[in-house]
Amino acid sequence: xxxxxxxxxxxxxxxxxxxxxxxxxxxxxxxxxxxxxxxxxxxxxxxxxxxxxxxxxxxxxxxxxxxxxxxxxxxxxxxxxxxxxxxxxxxxxxxxxxxxxxxxxxxxxxxxxxxxxxxxxxxxxxxx
Amino acid sequence: xxxxxxxxxxxxxxxxxxxxxxxxxxxxxxxxxxxxxxxxxxxxxxxxxxxxxxxxxxxxxxxxxxxxxxxxxxxxxxxxxxxxxxxxxxxxxxxxxxxxxxxxxxxxxxxxxxxxxxxxxxxxxxxxxxxxxxxxxxxxxxxxxxxxxxxxxxxxxxxxxxxxxxxxxxxxxxxxxxxxxxxxxxxxxxxxxxxxxxxxxxxxxxxxxxxxxxxxxxxxxxxxxxxxxxxxxxxxxxxxxxxxxxxxxxxxxxxxxxxxxxxxxxxxxxxxxxxxxxxxxxxxxxxxxxxxxxxxxxxxxxxxxxxxxxxxxxxxxxxxxxxxxxxxxxxxxxxxxxxxxxxxxxxxxxxxxxxxxxxxxxxxxxxxxxxxxxxxxxxxxxxxxxxxxxxxxxxxxxxxxxxxxxxxxxxxxxxxxxxxxxxxxxxxxxxxxxxxxxxxxxxxxxxxxxxxxxxxxxxxxxxxxxxxxxxxxxxxxxxxxxxxxxxxxxxxxxxxxxxxxxxxxxxxxxxxxxxxxxxxxxxxxxxxxxxxxxxxxxxxxxxxxxxxxxxxxxxxxxxxxxxxxxxxxxxxxxxxxxxxxxxxxxxxxxxxxxxxxxxxxxxxxxxxxxxxxxxxxxxxxxxx
Numbered sequence: 001x002x003x004x005x006x007x008x009x010x011x012x013x014x015x016x017x018x019x020x021x022x023x024x025x026x027x028x029x030x031x032x033x034x035x036x037x038x039x040x041x042x043x044x045x046x047x048x049x050x051x052x053x054x055x056x057x058x059x060x061x062x063x064x065x066x067x068x069x070x071x072x073x074x075x076x077x078x079x080x081x082x083x084x085x086x087x088x089x090x091x092x093x094x095x096x097x098x099x100x101x102x103x104x105x106x107x108x109x110x111x112x113x114x115x116x117x118x119x120x121x122x123x124x125x126x127x128x
Numbered sequence: 129x130x131x132x133x134x135x136x137x138x139x140x141x142x143x144x145x146x147x148x149x150x151x152x153x154x155x156x157x158x159x160x161x162x163x164x165x166x167x168x169x170x171x172x173x174x175x176x177x178x179x180x181x182x183x184x185x186x187x188x189x190x191x192x193x194x195x196x197x198x199x200x201x202x203x204x205x206x207x208x209x210x211x212x213x214x215x216x217x218x219x220x221x222x223x224x225x226x227x228x229x230x231x232x233x234x235x236x237x238x239x240x241x242x243x244x245x246x247x248x249x250x251x252x253x254x255x256x257x258x259x260x261x262x263x264x265x266x267x268x269x270x271x272x273x274x275x276x277x278x279x280x281x282x283x284x285x286x287x288x289x290x291x292x293x294x295x296x297x298x299x300x301x302x303x304x305x306x307x308x309x310x311x312x313x314x315x316x317x318x319x320x321x322x323x324x325x326x327x328x329x330x331x332x333x334x335x336x337x338x339x340x341x342x343x344x345x346x347x348x349x350x351x352x353x354x355x356x357x358x359x360x361x362x363x364x365x366x367x368x369x370x371x372x373x374x375x376x377x378x379x380x381x382x383x384x385x386x387x388x389x390x391x392x393x394x395x396x397x398x399x400x401x402x403x404x405x406x407x408x409x410x411x412x413x414x415x416x417x418x419x420x421x422x423x424x425x426x427x428x429x430x431x432x433x434x435x436x437x438x439x440x441x442x443x444x445x446x447x448x449x450x451x452x453x454x455x456x457x458x459x460x461x462x463x464x465x466x467x468x469x470x471x472x473x474x475x476x477x478x479x480x481x482x483x484x485x486x487x488x489x490x491x492x493x494x495x496x497x498x499x500x501x502x503x504x505x506x507x508x509x510x511x512x513x514x515x516x517x518x519x520x521x522x523x524x525x526x527x528x529x530x531x532x533x534x535x536x537x538x539x540x541x542x543x544x545x546x547x548x549x550x551x552x553x554x555x556x557x558x559x560x561x562x563x564x565x566x567x568x569x570x571x572x573x574x575x576x577x578x579x580x581x582x583x584x585x586x587x588x589x590x591x592x593x594x595x596x597x598x599x600x601x602x603x604x605x606x607x608x609x610x611x612x613x614x615x616x617x618x619x620x621x622x623x624x625x626x627x628x629x630x631x632x633x634x635x636x637x638x639x640x641x642x643x644x645x646x647x648x649x650x651x652x653x654x655x656x657x658x659x660x661x662x663x664x665x666x667x668x669x670x671x672x673x674x675x676x677x678x679x680x681x682x683x684x685x686x687x688x689x690x691x692x693x694x695x696x697x698x699x700x701x702x703x704x705x706x707x708x709x710x711x712x713x714x715x716x717x718x719x720x721x722x723x724x725x726x727x728x729x730x731x732x733x734x735x736x737x738x739x740x741x742x743x744x745x746x747x748x749x750x751x752x
Contacts, residue, residue: 018737100727
């Protein structure tokens with residue numbers, strides 16, 4: 001089989017996934033798009049692995065790792081989305097802007113206005 | 129013998145270290161402040177006895193040889209250093225014993241005692257050092273110690289400013305002095321004093337006027353000569369025993385000692401000797417006039433010291449090296465006595481002001497007797513020590529000829545005038561302190577004599593103050609003791625005759641009788657009034673020492689402060705502007721970046737992806 005087919009498939013999947021991650025609003029759709037990205041990568045790994053005739057099949061080994069980790073990641077992501085939805089009643093990813101930088105400066109701009117004044121020495125006038 | 133000289137230096141240093149380290153147990157402090165100096169006194173006597181009238185004995189070890197010049201650690205004993213060493217240890221011992229009770233109520237007494245020991249050790253280092261660099265170390269340690277001791281009562285503003293002034297003014301002289309030492313060492317090829325003197329004796333000294341004037345700067349700073357004398361009266365803010373130590377034996381004596389030590393350098397520079405004579409003349413008369421107008425008894429004594437040091441410098445300027453050293457020794461004895469006695473009086477009266485004293489002769493008979501001896505020696509009452517030494521200097525000025533002729537005339541005229549002025553201010557001091565009524569009605573008029581530890585040093589010092597002068601009757605014997613200026617032994621027959629003789633003695637006696645008589649007459653007319661009124665409208669001028677402080681303030685202090693303000697302005701407004709600009713700029717850029725942080729994850733991811741594409745494109749471009 002020609003190597004272009006799996007690579008094209010990978011590129012297509014990656015593009016769809018990228019579109020989903022960057023443009024969709026629903027958090028679950030974004031998660032699914034991330035899965036597509038990962039799968040695009042795995043296809044590339046397997047394709048290149050066979051293309052360069054890798055003796056140890058590192059590409060396939062990594063694919064297995066990625067599948068495992070992707071499962072865990074999706075579970076974690078879904079849990080987070082669920083928590084957010086329960087707290088806010090929406091899983092809209094555009095609305096989650098808690099981590100934005102406030103445009104007013106942070107509190108470190110205040111300086112100590114009162115400096116400790118120099119202790120005045122006791123003047124004693126005893127004869128020397 | 130050199131080992132004993134080394135011990136003399138090391139013992140006070142050890143005492144100082146132990147006192148510094150030993151905490152605040154007073155008995156411990158008292159022992160370690162007095163005993164090492166007493167032992168050092170014994171060692172210095174051994175050095176003198178062992179040395180006799182021999183030439184020079186040097187024992188040195190090389191310190192870390194590196195480069196062209198080596199520094200020699202070790203001691204060099206000549207007759208001069210042996211005698212001055214005894215003076216230093218005697219006065220230091222008296223001061224330490226005196227301080228036992230005088231300073232017993234001070235909470236910083238341990239520090240004070242340790243600093244006195246260190247001061248003494250530094251002076252002894254100057255005296256016995258075999259190397260100019262090591263001498264300079266002692267010289268500078270003394271400067272630091274005087275700073276600390278003058279500022280002992282640092283709670284008071286005058287003590288703070290006095291100590292800083294002493295430090296800065298003496299440093300003004302020390303910087304040229306350092307250059308002078310360096311130039312001397314380079315020109316003669318060694319910093320070892322023996323080698324320096326040998327080289328000068330053999331080959332002469334190129335650039336001698338230059339080197340001598342640089343050295344003279346350090347000397348007039350340390351020995352408080354015009355125009356760098358202004359620190360000495362202000363140094364009176366320190367405790368009185370310190371004044372005794374500084375004025376009699378250590379700090380100010382060091383300057384004269386160095387001139388006597390490196391005298392051949394000055395002999396090669398007749399112009400500098402004449403300048404020295406002019407400085408001495410200005411200083412001795414000016415300071416004596418200022419002393420006449422002072423109302424603080426310590427300041428009277430301070431200006432008196434300045435004036436007497438000018439005698440020594442004048443003696444050196446006219447070639448009377450032995451006479452100057454002789455006056456250094458007698459002055460050390462009677463000035464230490466005067467300061468310690470003044471300290472007793474100040475403690476008992478509770479004031480420094482002359483106007484609050486009077487009639488003290490019945491209350492403090494022993495202080496009265498010893499101080500009378502001291503003042504009489506200062507005036508030059510015949511047969512007391514000051515008379516012999518002053519006559520020796522005036523005689524040297526009279527006999528001066530050849531390259532010393534001009535200097536001799538200057539010193540002779542000003543010296544005779546100053547004899548009269550000295551008699552005047554000493555008589556005024558004596559009458560106002562001990563005679564007449566006590567101005568403050570005191571409920572009990574019984575004796576308020578000082579405790580024994582304070583009286584014993586007074587009595588001990590009164591003996592040399594009275595009798596040391598008889599050394600001069602030996603004729604040339606004194607000069608054969610101190611040896612000639614190249615450090616060779618000198619037979620007694622070849623020494624300068626220090627016996628008072630001839631016209632100068634008569635003139636000086638006449639002047640002192642005149643000065644004392646005028647003051648006594650003024651006092652007779654009105655015992656309550658201050659004889660300083662004799663100065664008329666110049667009294668104020670003399671009280672403020674001819675406004676020299678104001679002149680120096682105008683010429684040096686104000687420009688220096690203006691410069692400091694300018695530097696401060698440059699620092700806060702120009703240099704700091706860049707620093708502050710860096711801060712403001714970083715914060716502004718941060719503000720711009722902050723606008724990017726919208727919290728929209730998809731925006732971040734887009735930026736990330738764009739970045740990856742850009743990097744990939746650049747990378748691809750490079751690969752191709």
